[in-house]
Amino acid sequence: MSHPPRALPAELGDSFSTRAARAHGVTARRLRAGDLEAPFAGVRLRAPQHEGLSREGEDGPLSIDRRMQAVIVRRAHAYAQIAPAGAFFVGQTALALHGLPLRRGADEAPLDVAVLSPQHAPRGRGVRGAKVAPRMVRLGTIGGLAVGDASSTWALAAASSSLRDLVVIGDAIVRIPRGDRGAPLPQRRLATLDELCAMANVPWRRNRELLLDALALVREGSMSPLETDMRLALTGAGLPEPELDVEIRTERGSLIGICDAVYPERRVIVEVEGHHHFTDDRQWRRDLEKYAALAAEGWEVVRIAAHHLVRGGGAAAALVGAALARHPLA
The missing domain is CATH 3.40.960.10 (VSR Endonuclease)
Structure with a gap:
């Protein structure tokens, strides 16, 4: 008769490094148990509790985006356990952290992880590494995770995005959210059109022409x-x-x-x-x-x-x- 795996120390949280687990007395056998995922070498992630999506629009595009965002954010927190010093998230991973529209299948792709030049780009299973010139990105944190800010994320996304995708992301960044009763909340806007323009025009910006073409089509007020x-x-x-x-x-x-x-x-x-x-x-x-x-x-x-x-x-x-x-x- 099989027994459920022994409970893990609560201090380890949802994701943890194997080194931290061993420091808490967790055995190598326990780390191989079926209730743990190994998304990255040296990391374990507790199996998710499958809570059904809201029945309200559960198959709609916004719900699909929210589901992908949740998967990516969870994996990003797991990778943070072993991320090299100075690493930050870009690409689809950064879009998920900002709550911005994602490419279909983004939750199945490697995490996009970058460092500032001249550091070496991160490598390893489950990650897609890059290095970014310091002038090309402004850094911040979301939920304790290092990430390019919204305008930087938009500008860097031009390397792998279509014109339409850049307009969709740009619209989502500059829109002014509204509260439950419809009141505009400008303080919750992720960036302004001027901030996108400034980031597109950073000297030696790659894909500047595509960014400026997209910027000409970005508008405040598109809510989806x-x-x-x-x-x-x-x-x-x-x-x-x-x-x-x-x-x-x-x-x-x-x-x-x-x-x-x-x-x-x-x-x-x-x-x-x-x-x-x-x-x-x-x-x-x-x-x-x-x-x-x-x-x-x-x-x-x-x-x-x-x-x-x-x-x-x-x-x-x-x-x-x-x-x-x-x-x-x-």
Whole structure:
């Protein structure tokens, strides 16, 4: 009859080095037990407690990003147990630490770990090492982990990102979050457009042209990658650029809602609806009330979902273009 592995000392935490474990009296046999992972040489990681994702939009892009972020952050904390002095996270790992959009499959890739030149790039199983000139990065910490700041992470990401990806990440960095009641929280913005521009223009910056092309398309107010894709689809089809993240009020000044994209002079609103808009009953009811109130105030609402944005977003552009044609400028 098999017995469960002996409990580990609580002092070791979720991840720990084998050296620290041996110092606490943990045997080599215990370190090979099935309830521990070995993501890096000399490191052990307790098996995760599988807590189901929230049923609210559990298959949507934002939930997928959150799940990948959690996996990467957990592995980053594990690697920190053996990281060389001066190492910091960049690339997809840094994006995860900042809570920024990730490339699909990023949680299955090696961690992106860098050092400042002239140190040697980190090597080893499970990591992808790099060295960065000091002027190319500003360093900070998130949850005790050393990482390039948001604008540095964006600029360094150009080495392996498309124009669209850089715009999506840039939008997420410069957006001004809103609180539970819709109040803007500028103090929680990760960086400004000026800070992105300054980082793109650091002397001898690689991929500067791509960064500047992306920066020309980055806007404050896109609150999700879907919203960025929608805006790029509309302007790519030659439609006017909408205002973003706009508070819509009644004639008496009462707030009806905060809308994704607005053409004020045309009385047209474009709302991008993620998975949870269709699966969360509370969100569905709020949407119905909001759209009824907007219609009563003379607004036409165009509702865009992910399937309208595939293959360049032609379907989304057609829907919005038709609405604008119904509301010509006076």
